[in-house]
Amino acid sequence: MTAIRRQSAASNVSLERRAWNIRRKALLMGEVQGQGYIGQALGVADVLAAAFFHVLEYRAEDPEWEGRDRFLLSIGHYAIALYAALMEAGILPEDELETYGMDDSRMPMSGMASYTPGMEITGGSLGHGLGIAVGMALGLKRKNNPAFVFNLMSDGELGEGSTWEAVMSGVQYKLDNLVCLVDFNDQQADGKTTAALARGREEDKWAAFGWHTQRVDGNDLKAVVAAFEAACKSDHPGPRVIIFDTTMCKGIKFLEEREITHFVRVEADEWAKALTVLEEEKPQ
């Protein structure tokens, strides 16, 4: 098992600043469209910063490089968050930011593999990512390719049967090159996730199936990095999961404090306000 690698070492930009940049780009895209899954993007920004600037191996100029770690976005509606990270990583050109969600843009509102460099799979229909990740992890092993497969999924996806089929499959094939990242924001379309199917003890469920399991505060960058380190370096003979408890709209107080729903409404004048608020907390 390879240890954690490179990108961050090659850069002197702090992870805090990376996360801030991701939040800022997501807000700018939301402003362009006047809408977007901004609550999710702000919530998951720290996880993406750690992934793209501390963990993943990739070549910005060649997003299909065979040696890359695969990063699957199982949650197509989180595309705005991944676009921000891909731009921050130099995989997507920043000057396309303003095309977000527009006709003919390479960044449609729901993530699709055929549109966007760096978007490994087509999302939108939830519950697909982990199964595909199992297959890619099997494929990498067949090719003796030491890369990891990361699958970013949501807590809502914990309700889909397909997720649990893949959970068992990953154990059956001892996929120690598979890392599942669960954004547990306790939100899904009709309300709280903990009021629907994922009623607590999520980490115990994964552990009982045989996964290397961690649950951490997904908005505490140090904890996020440590969890990635532990997941990648562990000699556990099977797949790994990190459940990240995150806060929707994290980093923009006035949004965090409003009634949180699946699709957080932001009024036309609030995008600029959010960007101003963010500016005040710019890290080094």
Place this chain on the structure above:
Amino acid sequence: MTLASMKRKYEPRKVQLGPDGERVATSAMIASLAAEGYDTVAAPFGHALLEMAKKDEKIVGLSADLSKYTDLYVFAQAMPDRFYQMGMAEQVLMSAAAGLAREGFNPFATTYAVFASRRAYDFIAMAIAEEKLPVKICCALPGLTTGYGPSHQATEDLAIFRGLPNMTVIDPCDADDIMGMVPQIAAHDGPVYTRLPRGKVPSVLRQYKPDYQFQLGKAQIIKDGKDVLVVSTGFMTMRALDAAKKLADDNVDVAVLHVPTIKPLDTETILAEARKGGRLVVTAENHTVVGGLGEAVARTLLTEGVTPGFKMIGLPDEFLEAGALPTLHDMYGLSVEKVVQSIKGWL
């Protein structure tokens, strides 16, 4: 296979601007279908179901994390003890609806059309349809009614459910259809799949035919005409009626036969209308041209030896693009302008 061999569209794409140079944005998931010039009714399905549920104690509602987005919330909020939140799990949504039906209840299960027709299909086929259980599957985002791309565009659901024995399949046009339909499917003792316009739904049919009443299994002439017979379903009936108005300016007289029930098909009315000679028959549906209304009508006509000029308006046999809904409707021939153009071109 390498990724590079997959069909990709990586080259920077040109952003299209609207007529006034403005950027055209993808319509939101929550947006209602734009229908200029029509009054709208808010959440007609939810309100109609609630009314029925007050009369029929056996009615229960279930959703797979989409009660808010299928208008079922109106019922769920008013009758919380008769609503089951199944979480985002479409398979158990359908199996559990089957179980409730077995115990004598009259379940209405909602999700998006793509998830019922794709993820939950086997559960609908075996647990519901094969057993002829009276489960009413009501699904938002029919056909091309969102710009989110193929994951949310149910372009082949009618073909899928038409192919399933015992199913009744409905594609309502507007709020009048929905409100008329709910009591009739509630009373129907068998499985039903209906598409569901949601949110602010236009009221169209009664503007043209004030005494219009939805009748399960029946096609109805909404507007008569001498030159062209449009046989349409779902919101394409609205498009056909709007197109007929424009075509009248060019002295083209268009009849519109609305066919909300796709299965069983009202072949009697369709044949009778198609036999009124001399009219070009044009089918129009918000669905792939494969396996939907158009092919069902073609089969009906051919097997009875009725052979008028025949054309089909529908979506191509492709996964569609993402983008703004008006752009996409224009691109795929479902806009009023494109319907007018097509019909003129065929005359």
